Amino acid sequence: MSKPGYVYLMASGHNGTLYLGVTSNLVKRVWQHRNGFGSEFSAEYACRFLVWYEAHDDLQEARQREFRMKKWKRDWKLRLIEDHNPDWQDLFVSIAA
Template sequence: MNNIHQYWVYILSNKTRSVLYIGVTNNLYKRFIEHKTGIIPGFTSKYKCHYLVYFEEYHDINEAIVREKELKGWTRYKKEKLIRNNNPSLKNLAQEMNWE
């Protein structure tokens, strides 16, 4: 039996795109909704990081965790460049996927 797992490293931002949050999950839709509705207390709730601006998909959780840590170690400039290379207008990708 072929058991394919999916994991995502994602970046959320606030309305003005002045705050960035990086996370990892095995269910991007569910995690986005948790952040959006404030079910997860903490940074994203406090700074209203309700906009999905970037994500990458992985099939190995260890690779996803390594990537998450790598991105968290980057400068803000490098993170913004990565986001803009894939999402130049900084759209909320959750809207593109009809999650809102």
């Protein structure tokens, strides 16, 4: 049985710096970002708000999706966020409950 995975976008704020990642434990990983342990990039640019995520049944599928999205233009990522989270709310509250 494969392990589930998540592709996610963290932001420093509305239309701010974006960080794209993949993980098998979304709550833990987002907590790490929020507390400056997620990555050097996200810590340096204060990418502490979960603004979009997508669940996958298989971690490898999630990794492939992340790989493709890394090639996306910024505008495409912004549109994805706006389509699913137009107010740029921090989604951590909804996944950590």
